[in-house]
Amino acid sequence: MKKLLTILSTLTISMTGVTSVVACSANTEQPSDQLSPEKVKAFLKTYQNEANPFTLSRDDGNQQNRLVKDITQQLHLTSEYEVSVLENGYLLPDLEALNRTEVATIRNGEAKVSVKYQGKEFWNDKIFWLTNDLSNIKTKLTKLDIFTESTNGFVVPGAIAPNDITVEILTAQLKKQFQNTFKFNVQKITDIPSLNSTPSETQDAQLINYGKTLIEVTTSNDIAVFNGEINWVTEPINTVAGFAMDLMGKGHSSNNGFDFKLPIPGLPIEVSLGNLYTFAGLINTLIGNGIKLVNLDNIGTDHFDNEWQNFLTTFDGLLKSLIGSSIINIPINIDISGTLKVNGTVGELLTNMAPSLMALLQWFISNDFKSHNAVMELLQYLLSDVNPKVKAGLVKTYGEKSPMINKTNTNLDSLLGQALVGYKKDLPFSISLNLFGSELKLTADIAFGPLVKLEPTTLVMSILNEFSTLSANGFDLINQSVINKTHLKGVTKLVLGFIPEVNLTLKDAMGPLWNAALPSLGFDANQLEQLNVELLQGRLKVMFKNQNDQWEEFQDVFKDGDTPNLKQILAAKDMKLQFTNLQFKLTSKVDANATFTTNNDLTFEMLLSDKTK
Known part of the structure; x- marks a missing residue:
């Protein structure tokens, strides 16, 4: 009986001229979950495009049966469907070896497929197909052919310079990348890759001058499939070029804001400038009780100490x-x-500032940070009227007639004044001045008296004012000094005469800054580790959002006189740092010749709030 059934099955196939498979009724999915006939038709139509042939899952056994089985399995068809491959119009795919062309031709197979649903045929049409092996060869040939295009090339992996690349290295790396699908004969290297020295005005410009190599390629059974020249490039050159293109693209886009991550060791959470306000909650959790236990009403007493x-x-x-x-x-x-x-010591310096530090910490853990901009709100706090309890404590320790009291108007005045002379007399931290050959310990009477006439907020703002519109087109990040002696205010001319000229620029800080900042912009940190990033030029503008939600540059606070105008800062709703006219030089750490200089018009913005738009 078993032999009879086998013979009958064979006769049925030969008489009908069709290969068919009925989907197994053991399929666990319910018919209602299956594709409808219309969706089956849509699926098959995609393979009527010669560029997208259906690929067999494997090549063993009867290929017609495999084609039917693969279609059935890919669509999860139930027993209500019957898929058949008709003998009429059935063609096998073919690999045509090289003749006069550079790349071999793979011709698709053709199959006329019939599909029935509940016994009724709803599809009877041709699709294109390929064996698994030919599909793999076609995919690899397409990839190889891409390397002949002017904007693409084979990337030789590894930390190696172009002049160290040999025919043997290229051969080995080609075999590895193409997973031994082909046999490669690298005949000679005709050109060495390099980077263009200057950027182009167009975003899609080619940065790489690709190397050239002449190769012959055959399949495992020695069918010639490629004969010609392909482009190649080393990994270091490709990394520099790719990073440069990403950097220039981002620097020319509107999506150029970044949140600078703060490298604070040991914290259980990641803290950045944009979410620094959340740090208040952590501080409150860790030492909030200790902060609240310090009573500012007790300043000047043993209880406070x-x-x-x-x-x-x-x-x-x-x-x-x-x-x-x-x-x-x-x-x-x-x-x-x-x-x-x-x-002195760090502990002694902190003790000098104890009242103002505690007032600051108590404000920090209790402030709601509505703007989410902790940097701006901290600046506004420091420039606001001094905490009345702190000032009352200073009156206790120094007396109401002390010149220090008269010059303590803001929280910044209080903090810096205490740092210099202490919140009370005779603290161990010591600062001394050598004036006219005599060494004088800096006291409140000297610092705030007629000799120095220190006004801390005015002095600090005369330094920060360099980042305002006082610096036309922004602060020069490479050449401009942070401290301009001719612009300093808040001390007497006598003291200014003893201050040496200081050429303190931000140039040395730019490398570490941008190496830390670029990953926040979405750049690949692994690629960045392979590069030296140098800022060649750039400018910084401090931007404030006003009450009308308009961004405006930080205005010169001394344009109307020697007293700083703090209204813009105190009224601001948001703040950010805008870096403009940036130009970077990127150099591979492996290949010193793999270097590229970007355009000089890149712009990035350091966002100080996660709400900034």
Whole structure:
């Protein structure tokens, strides 16, 4: 009986001239979950395009049966469907070896497919198909052919320079990339790759001058499939070019904002400038109770001193657990040309500023940061009227007639004034001045008296003012000094005479800044590690959003006189840093000759709030 059934099956196939498979009724999916006949037709129509032939899952056995089975399985058809491949019009695919062309031709097979649903035929038409092997060859040949185009080339992997590439290396890497589908005969290297030295005005410009190599390619059974020249390039050159194109594209787009991540060790959360406001919650969780226990009403009493010391010990213990070491005993010893001497420890400096530091911390953990811009709101806090409890405490320790009290109008005045002379007299942290051959300990009477007439906020703003419209077209990041002695205010001319000329630019900070910032813009950190990034030029503009939601440049705060006009800053709703006219030089760390200089008109914005638009 078994033999009889086999013979009958064979006769049925030969008489009907058709190969058919009825989908197995054991399919676990319900008919309602299957594709409708219309969707089956849409699926098959995609393979009526010669450029998109149906590919067999494997090449063993009867290929007609395999074609039917693959269609059935890919569509998860139930037993209500019957798929058949008709003998009429059935053609096998073919690989035509090279004749006079550069790339071999693969001709698709053709199959007339019949599909029935519940016994009724709804499809009877031709599709194109390929064997799995020929499809693989076609895919690899297409990839190889791309390397003949002027804008593409085979990338030789590895940290290797062009002059070190040999025929043997190219042969081995081609075999590896094409997974031994082909046999390669690299005849000779005709050109060495390099980078164009200057950028083009167009975004899609080609940065790479590709190397050339002449190759012959055959299949595993020695059928010639390619004979000609392909482009090639080393990985270092390709990395520089790819990164440069991405950098220029991003720098010319409107989507050029980035959030700078802060490398704070030991924290359980990632903190950036844009979400720095969330840091307040962490501080509150870690040491909030200790901060609140310091009563600012007790400034000038032993109670405050004890509360501060308890907090400082707790704070130092927290830092020690995070970074592995204490900070309060780190010495601070500075001697600037014998004119200014500083002696003390970090803990003693913090103690000098204890009232203002505690007021700042209490504000920080209680502020709601509506703008989400912690940097701006911190700046606004520092430039706002001094905390009344802190000022009252200073009156206790220095007396109401002290010149320090008269010059303490903002929280910044208070913080810096205490840093210099202490919140009370005779604290161990020491700053001394050498004037006219005599060394004088800096006290409140000297710092804020007629000799120096220190106005901390005015002095600081005269430095920050360099980043305002005072610097036409923005602050020069490479050549401009942060401190311009001729613009300094807030001290007497006598003191200014003792201040040396300082050419303090931001040039040296630009490399670390952009190496840290570029990953935040979406650039590949692994690629960045392979490059040296140098900023050749650029300008910085500080931007504030006004009450009308308009962005405007930071205005010169001294344009109307010697007292800084802080209204723009105090009224701002948002703040960002805009870097314009940027030009970078990218150089491979492996191949010093793989270097490229970008356009000089790139723009990026450092966002200081995750709400900034």
